[in-house]
Amino acid sequence: MIDDWVGHYHSRRESVVSRLPAGLKLGVALGMIVGTVLAPPGAIGWYVSMAVVLGLTVALSRVPVLFLLKRLAWLSPFVLGVALVNALQPAARGGWETVAVKSTICLLTVIVVSNTTPFSGVLHVLREARVPGLLITTIALMHRYLFVLVEEAERMRRARASRTFRRGRGARWQTLSTVVGQLFVRASERAERIYDAMCARGWK
Amino acid sequence: MNAAIEVTGLSYRYHDGTEALRGVSFRVAPGECVGLLGPNGSGKSTLLLHLNGLLPEKAGWDGAVRILGHAVTPENLETIRRQVGLVFQDPDDQLFCPTIAEDVAFGPQQLGLSEAAVKERAEKALAQTGLAGFGHRATHHLSHGEKRRACLAGVLACEPSILALDEPTSDLDPRGRREFKALLQGIAATKLIATHDLELVVELCSRAIVLDHGAVVADGPVTELLNDEALMLAHGLERPHILRHKHPHG
Amino acid sequence: MKRRPSTERLAQSVVMHIPDGFIDGKTAIATAILSAAGVGLALRQVRRQLPPRRVPLLGLAAAFLFAAQMINFPVAGGTSGHLLGGVLAAALLGPSAAIVVLTTVLIVQCFLFADGGVLALGANIFNMAIVGGGGGYVIYHTVCRWLPGTRGQVAAVAFAGWCSTVLAAVSCAAELAWSGTVRWGAAFTAMTSVHMVIGVGEGVISALVLLAIQRVRPDLGSEAGEEVGRGGTRPYRGWGEVVGFGLLAALGLALFVAPVACPWPDGLESVAARLGFKHKAVAPAVAAPAADYRVPGVRGAAGATAVAGAAGTVVVFGLALLLARALVREGHVKRDA
Numbered sequence: 001m002i003d004d005w006v007g008h009y010h011s012r013r014e015s016v017v018s019r020l021p022a023g024l025k026l027g028v029a030l031g032m033i034v035g036t037v038l039a040p041p042g043a044i045g046w047y048v049s050m051a052v053v054l055g056l057t058v059a060l061s062r063v064p065v066l067f068l069l070k071r072l073a074w075l076s077p078f079v080l081g082v083a084l085v086n087a088l089q090p091a092a093r094g095g096w097e098t099v100a101v102k103s104t105i106c107l108l109t110v111i112v113v114s115n116t117t118p119f120s121g122v123l124h125v126l127r128e129a130r131v132p133g134l135l136i137t138t139i140a141l142m143h144r145y146l147f148v149l150v151e152e153a154e155r156m157r158r159a160r161a162s163r164t165f166r167r168g169r170g171a172r173w174q175t176l177s178t179v180v181g182q183l184f185v186r187a188s189e190r191a192e193r194i195y196d197a198m199c200a201r202g203w204k
Numbered sequence: 205m206n207a208a209i210e211v212t213g214l215s216y217r218y219h220d221g222t223e224a225l226r227g228v229s230f231r232v233a234p235g236e237c238v239g240l241l242g243p244n245g246s247g248k249s250t251l252l253l254h255l256n257g258l259l260p261e262k263a264g265w266d267g268a269v270r271i272l273g274h275a276v277t278p279e280n281l282e283t284i285r286r287q288v289g290l291v292f293q294d295p296d297d298q299l300f301c302p303t304i305a306e307d308v309a310f311g312p313q314q315l316g317l318s319e320a321a322v323k324e325r326a327e328k329a330l331a332q333t334g335l336a337g338f339g340h341r342a343t344h345h346l347s348h349g350e351k352r353r354a355c356l357a358g359v360l361a362c363e364p365s366i367l368a369l370d371e372p373t374s375d376l377d378p379r380g381r382r383e384f385k386a387l388l389q390g391i392a393a394t395k396l397i398a399t400h401d402l403e404l405v406v407e408l409c410s411r412a413i414v415l416d417h418g419a420v421v422a423d424g425p426v427t428e429l430l431n432d433e434a435l436m437l438a439h440g441l442e443r444p445h446i447l448r449h450k451h452p453h454g
Numbered sequence: 455m456k457r458r459p460s461t462e463r464l465a466q467s468v469v470m471h472i473p474d475g476f477i478d479g480k481t482a483i484a485t486a487i488l489s490a491a492g493v494g495l496a497l498r499q500v501r502r503q504l505p506p507r508r509v510p511l512l513g514l515a516a517a518f519l520f521a522a523q524m525i526n527f528p529v530a531g532g533t534s535g536h537l538l539g540g541v542l543a544a545a546l547l548g549p550s551a552a553i554v555v556l557t558t559v560l561i562v563q564c565f566l567f568a569d570g571g572v573l574a575l576g577a578n579i580f581n582m583a584i585v586g587g588g589g590g591y592v593i594y595h596t597v598c599r600w601l602p603g604t605r606g607q608v609a610a611v612a613f614a615g616w617c618s619t620v621l622a623a624v625s626c627a628a629e630l631a632w633s634g635t636v637r638w639g640a641a642f643t644a645m646t647s648v649h650m651v652i653g654v655g656e657g658v659i660s661a662l663v664l665l666a667i668q669r670v671r672p673d674l675g676s677e678a679g680e681e682v683g684r685g686g687t688r689p690y691r692g693w694g695e696v697v698g699f700g701l702l703a704a705l706g707l708a709l710f711v712a713p714v715a716c717p718w719p720d721g722l723e724s725v726a727a728r729l730g731f732k733h734k735a736v737a738p739a740v741a742a743p744a745a746d747y748r749v750p751g752v753r754g755a756a757g758a759t760a761v762a763g764a765a766g767t768v769v770v771f772g773l774a775l776l777l778a779r780a781l782v783r784e785g786h787v788k789r790d791a
Contacts, residue, residue: 141513
């Protein structure tokens, strides 16, 4: 299930873009995002040039276009919501079109970068940026174990579902809550074992 | 000559009261390969944790553990953990770094080695376990067998003189098992292997210790112990097939 | 999990994680400063209080929250509720650790899944970690002090879960209004009414999960007081942390909501006009609940909204008590010493 979401993130293809240093990609992406967010509604030139840069990068990075479009769909409810509300009560500045364009550009930028950069590269950049060590450790461990826990949750849910015969939402909620609770307990116990494993190899 | 591992009268009780170990005593000589057998819940894992001083002392702990003559005390933990490489039961617990390369480098880094030395050790350990070139791979992409080998690599990179392994071949397919067994055969360190894989014990170990309900019930040469069908059955084990017939896969 | 995970995830995440482009530069900076302060404080507290043995728990708890957020709790038709987990995390780990954990989840979601914008991180962290987690904890802690035992804990988590969802929604609406993306009236009405419903799910699920954890591992299920585990005793959580994060959340909320929502006296209104705040009198047009409050004049509408809000909150609190009573049988009720 998670692969549906994360899908091509795993099958990172070798490309010109993926070989660029992580710091460079993150820096450029940040610049693009900041510029786009700050750009006034009328700055068509900026939006077009951003679109061109993105198009080139997507082509070079060999990230599947369909995958990108599917991810873009995530944005649509938010954009629709704003459009709807603004149609009834116009907002202070810019129409929903500006918002849609800006968010699309920024979203695509992030997706392209995250699909062409290994996570350890990102962690390295964060370390260089003097992000507090405890936060980096937490982020690293989260990333390492989120797939493990998602799979564990899915297995537990399936096992529970195969033994649940009462129908109805109440029963489902009880079952699912127990699964979530168990997941936390297991995560907690695993954390202790990880601590032991870290100490066993000299961590202080 | 100092024993590699010397356990005397070790008793341990968990904080909820369960007795995990009761007066366990045994010695392992340097270079020996000893199998630690016993049914589930017999205390094998708990015993291995003691070899690295990973269990809190204030909980009901009695007896002594000495590694190469050094007592396992809070002051000595660094030395102890350098000498004893512990391979945990669940590879996912041990491989906590994002990539294999970082994980294998973790131990040497904690030892305070230079960057060049860390790299050298990591590459050597990866090559030793047949994982050369796997460095950049993300941990959660590996197969179970590859993960187990990566765990071993991470421990070997610290160059310990004693290896303690907790169920190293469980969940491995036959090929993975054969490969892992071959790996272990090629390592010269003193080995203590807690396992249900009786065939592995016959193939690798010279001596076996049987644990049941936290106490040592037998300690002796492998063939003698494992051929004793009554003993095996009495303690939740059985006589392995390899001793019954001539095994074609050696 | 259902076969359409992407749409389910859409429904849950889209309501809270603000994408880039929806908030402008000044809002991004203001929220970033507040969030940095809050997270910095939380990190400092965690470093001081957390025993080393529990450091990996932060990362694992973050992974847990992520996995838990993906589970669909069926509601009606094809819709389902999801756990956000701010108050649950705070109840299990304490406010500072919860803020660190929630921040981690948001950062990873932002980068890995583009769930929430990069520049909007400050806002998302403020809404969900500081207001949702920290602010929610304040409410949880207060109710726990007032109602002892497991029942009290369950009621507290349910009520605080609801409140934190609504407050986070208010904060989100304020940020959108500050940025000029949506008018305050519409944003407030839309976000708050939707999240008053979502908050019920959050409260109920948090309560059920906390109870499930308590049953298996009572030592994990409660962050206050002593922990008799492998090695650590957890320090008693004093009022310092509670007040600290509560103030920060309140400050931020006031900062964002006040300019866009409060009735401006004339003098200030001209200043606001010069600064570009195009604020008109509150005349909520969209969505049912607000329609009933159409009282002439700004003050009337605001006052009526406040009264309705307070009444709703009391009702929810009552419901939380009932839930706790239903879930915790007499035999399981633990009395604090």
